Amino acid sequence: MPKSRIRKKADFTPPPAKQAQAIKLGSRGWVAPVMLAMFVIGLAWIVVFYVTDGSLPINALDNWNIVVGFGFIAAGFGVSTQWK
Structure with a gap:
């Protein structure tokens, strides 16, 4: 049988270098x-609320002012889930 x-x-020629593509972060600057x-x-x-002894921000809410404050903080955490 004949030998090949x-x-x-x-x-060696290396493959052509690929240019890095910019990552689009989206319009989440807000x-x-x-x-x-x-x-x-x-x-x-x-x-x-604590400094004014409950007379401010809204006197009618009484201790619910604390819940309103924590509501704003919770809303901030909710908005933070949109970060990319």
Whole structure:
């Protein structure tokens, strides 16, 4: 049986370099400012309630002012889920 010829390898040529594609983050630039604003508003609401001994921000709400403050903070965490 005839013996097959050995092929000579050509010099190695690396594959063409791929250009890195920019990652599109989307238009979510509003998320961070809104999230931080909600956190600060909630914290300020609770601090004002305690410092003024319950007469501010809304006197009629009584101790529910704390719930409103924590509601703003929770809304900030809700907005933070939109961050990409």
